[in-house]
Amino acid sequence: MRYVLGVDIGGTNLVVGAVTEDGTRVLGLRSEPTGAVHGADHVIDRIVTMAEATMAETRRGDPEADISGVGIGSPGPLDRTAGIVLLTPNLGWVNMPVRDRIAERLAMPASLDNDANCAMAGEWWVGAAQGARHAVTFTLGTGIGGGIVVDGKLLHGASDVAAEIGHITIETNGRRCGCGNDGCLEAYASGPAIARRTIEALEAGAESSIQSAVRGDLAAISAQTVYEAAAAGDPLALEVVQDTAKYLGVGVANLINILNPEVVVICGGVTQAGERLFTPLRREVNRRAFRPAVQACRIVPGALPGTAGVVGAAKVFLDAHA
């Protein structure tokens, strides 16, 4: 069987796996902290060590395994052709030739693409957007990443920075975003934004079980704290999730009005909220997007939680070496 290694470089974790050439299985999957504070050499070393362990495990399971290359997904902006990550604040990288450094160390060909594009490629290849000609992925985490498929191909744009959908303005004079702009979607619906809105409500005197869950240390509140409280029925947490759904609905409606896709895939921890998220999200989209575009579009959770980036990075490699 032929395999491609997928490497998903995140600000928090590295994920590596060996993906079968049909995309249906991932062998030797492992996730470890990125440890970006220890420097780029450390991160590259760790990726190589993880990749070697993944290959060994894959060959134990399939002695005939032919592992033909490595697809890498990284936060951007990046230069795909040169295989260079231009600037990644979360990792502290500037003009890092990550593709060739990994290719040399593993002695196999490699490809590089944006992590959110890889998630889109994975969901499109074997996940929730399978078979769609036009699709969009929203990946909610520390930021909000996006991926776009148009006419069956990943959209990269004129300079490889398309699909920065976390930074579309949804409130012209709204909340300040980390990017310096006001009113970005990311300033409302990313993990840190969800935590911040919750903290603001508590500071304003809202009652909630969250306060005791963090023993009064509001700075310890994360989006995960909110999702867990919502699952337990906490009214403030439910309100925060509902507001998140509305903001996200504005962003999704904008993408639907612009691209008229067959499917919008929502990925990330926020999908744990299930119908508590998707019902108000779809309601907001129905209210805002053009009816014939809404009717043509499914809005669904990702089908590959934890592996979309790895599977998609492998798909990008396969497409580049077809």
Next chain:
Amino acid sequence: MRYVLGVDIGGTNLVVGAVTEDGTRVLGLRSEPTGAVHGADHVIDRIVTMAEATMAETRRGDPEADISGVGIGSPGPLDRTAGIVLLTPNLGWVNMPVRDRIAERLAMPASLDNDANCAMAGEWWVGAAQGARHAVTFTLGTGIGGGIVVDGKLLHGASDVAAEIGHITIETNGRRCGCGNDGCLEAYASGPAIARRTIEALEAGAESSIQSAVRGDLAAISAQTVYEAAAAGDPLALEVVQDTAKYLGVGVANLINILNPEVVVICGGVTQAGERLFTPLRREVNRRAFRPAVQACRIVPGALPGTAGVVGAAKVFLDAHA
């Protein structure tokens, strides 16, 4: 020489011309009021009469003229494959088989596409977006229409309603739009929205030469009134143009962050304001859009005022009958 007729059906005017097969010249160009209130038969009759006059004029200028078909641009939504306009409030049409009705009357093959897509096709073929792989057009008029080129092809989406960029939300709880949604770009930057914002300022007591220009009849104020007052240096009109530029800048920045195009083309009467519009517009885009995407993108006025729709409709026909 080979020609294709281009027909641009607008809520206010019909425009017809014979376009050379290289797109560089338009012969027999004519524009007449649509007269939609007189019913669809009247509009079809008028298009046919105009087309016949255009063909006669073209053949007088070029006795060898070979006029091979007719490309039609119409407000949507529409079904391109069937050649049917599904619903056009401005024209009062429902499920109108406009392509085949015109094809039969003129006894030549015809194509149908959205009017804003045709404007994009025209600007992309021989206008301000010529040679771009990725491009976006904003057409400002009674509404705000959009056209998108991705990888050298018009984007139609899953159900032919892509590029409804007038209806992206730029203020989640903003002005009510004609579409029923709140905070659409069109509710801020279309012609009627420009007039409405001016009237509101005058009603609130703003001083302006506009009041005497319309002899105190505020209902007579149109976007054109505002552009003319701005050209004469009226402070209120200049402020309205500047605010329009900011709102439009939010919309343009969103499209740049999503699509990373090489060029954004602004079409319509608002471009009469020249640098009074484009300087604050570019400033707002710089502030809001992702730097590597801004650097890759020109923001320019349309190069085919009055003919982009006709030229683009002909291009759509040629592509469909290549």
